[in-house]
Amino acid sequence: MMNRRRFLAASAAGVATLAVARIASAQEPGQQVNTGAANAPMESDRYKPVQLAAKGAPVMDQAKRDELEHHLHCQCGCNLDVYTCRTTDFSCEVSPAMHRDVMALVAGGYSAPEIIAAFKNVYGDRVLMAPPTSGFDIAAWITPFVALLAGIALVLVVLRRLRAPALAPAISPSIADATPTEQARLDALVRNDDR
């Protein structure tokens, strides 16, 4: 059987060999580092035009338009909505372009649901800031509450089990072993101290 000293000696030799080999291999040619700008330029090709023919007078004001833009996901690769991205990111070219489409659709008399539907047609569901409430994706909305209801049911079952008389013998020794004085002290501690 290998003793501790031999294990350490063998391991040290192995580790030293590995370390030297890796240090040496790291110095071999073939590795690069990006010394230019770390953030790649924004991909403007992620923008797709969303255009519809005008159908009437505008039906929403600027506040409602801004609110609508909070529900559209900027496609530049950030996790922000169109309104937040275009008013935050100096360099994003996608959110201003999406904003221009929204403005044109608002000016063309389209309502918020119609504009969202138009964007969905072009980009798909990923342009929404939240999962759709249809098809498989409705599971996103339902599951947390189903899980919570299941949890409540489980808690009620646990509470009933904890109250079941069958468990009484499991605790009786500790209670039975206590003298009346000790029992009173324990009760006082449990009921009143450090709630």
Next chain:
Amino acid sequence: MILIGELSLWVALLMATWGTTVGFAGGYYKRPELIASAERASYATFGFLLLAALGLWTALLHSDFSFRYVASYTSANLPSIYKVTAFWAGQSGSLLLWAFILSGYSAIAVWTNRSRNRELMPYVTATLSAITLFFVMTLCFGSNPYARLDWIPPDGTGLNPQLQNPGMAIHPPNLYLGYIGTAVPFAFAIAALITRRLDAGWLAAVRRWTLVSWFFNTTGIILGMWWAYVELGWGGYWAWDPVENASFLPWLVNTAFLHSIMVQEKRGMLRKWNVTLVVSAFLLAILGTFITRSGVISSVHSFAQSNVGTWFLSFLVISIAVTAYLVATRLNDLEAKAELESLVSREASFLFNNLLLVGIAFAVLWGTLFPILSEAVTNNKITVGPPFFNKVNIPLGLALLALTGIGPLIAWRRASAENLKRQFTGPVLVGTTTGAACFALGMRDVGALVAYTLCGFVTGTIVQEFWKGVGARRRMYGENAVMALVRLVARNRRRYGGYIVHVGIVILFAAFAGLAFKEEFDVTLKGGENYEAVDPYGNQWRFVSQGVSRYDELNRQTTAVLLDAFRNGKHVGVIKTEKRQYMDSRGVPTFQPATEVGIKEGIREDVYVVLAGVIGEDTAEMRITFNPLVWWVWYGGLIMAIGGLIVMWPQAERRRAQAGYSTVLQPAEQKA
């Protein structure tokens, strides 16, 4: 020093391997010399990882660009403080920080338990060594901070401008201290499961370490919120980004455990549940790290994609399998030792508190991972953003807030109708009065009204608890009110420290509810032009542009706009917002322009100005936001941290032990 650090990493690998092997062997064969050797290996691992960390810091401070890590995250003209913090700016450096902190925690855990929990310690030491081994292996073979380049560039890429902020200097270490803190309770849980010593003994150590983890997780999250608010410029502090969610998950589970442990301590119940919470907190911390580092989910905070995701996934699967096996084979040892006397009791309310905390954790995890599931099933990419998380979590959060007020009002074991009436009358009165006052003042947002009503109710509960405690001390000891309050907290730190944490929670909820009244304006101003807006309180604001200025600073070119701010006609200050283009030492631009938000802070609201762009020479495009009650988020967090420190203070434990408190259930558990 750099070479010593580099070699130390490999020696730490050896030490962690040795500690893991002899720790488990020593525990299994009950060989004291092997156990002692494992403990010494734990100290040695810490020592070598300290050297490895010092080596990397030396390379960073000396701008040794022969190292890939140094060249990737610093530049010659980077201020020294940010060369120090660049240690955790990238994948491998932050992994080394993980390993270093973990080894430090392991050494402290071994040292503080050198004469306690001796049956558990071999397995605790071995488990902690095994986790450290995983991290050191990931460093050595997956993402080595000492990897060299084949050529030495004249300058490095520089540090991302958004990381050149004091918040980013202290937020990640805090968060790591919180994340990694979950490893020690996990190790104790594994040791207790292996040895089947599942009595209250392991809980004392676990509770203390969970508090440490909870404290740093809390401060880390709050500091991260502050950094996001002042640095990222999108106008808020929490965006339900996957990485933010990953930090929130262990916090929720740790908070649940810190409540449910009281039920086990006092009543011998929830033993299976508590073990599950302890291991879940650790596994969620690892899952969060996997999410951050694998690139599996898109996040603004993600590290660059690399192969370490596979390492973390493998480790996660193995950890889950081992833990599930241990729990499944020890279910009988985890049976409750007492019966529930009434559904109207503190223990029952804690069960519902745990249900909500874990329910929120599940909802957050579900929403974070759902895009992967949806794409796998429907082949369709979707986004799960703030609208989803807010709709699902706000009702759960409000229910939890209600329980924060209800729990302390219900007695342990059984509460009589008379007792309930006496306890609830005051807080309910305070809550309804608060809600009515908000309504009378014109508040019509239902969510905010419910939130402020509940904030009033919980405040009523906390004040009542302090009032009764102070009153009792004044009657018993004749102390004045201030002395009675100080001594009440000092002598019942766990209970009243917990209430102080609840005060912080109330303040946070009140601040969160304030977001319902946030108002934003798109503004385009030339120099000398002004813009008028009305804030949520009805104040008339006027902002006058002083124009756009451009100038060079330390390592950047700055474009700035100054706004004179007037509230109700009175000049209240100048707000400066900037865009910064950072340059390396050769004057080459690095990174995209970064935002510096202009914030006029106030107790009632912040005025938050972001320079979105400049048109021509003198026209600025800005977003002006009135953010109500944000100031309270930071101070609510501070109060939570203070409450956590009070609860953690070790003297409270000794006092309780002296009072015979911890012996309440020992006889039964020893027999079990």
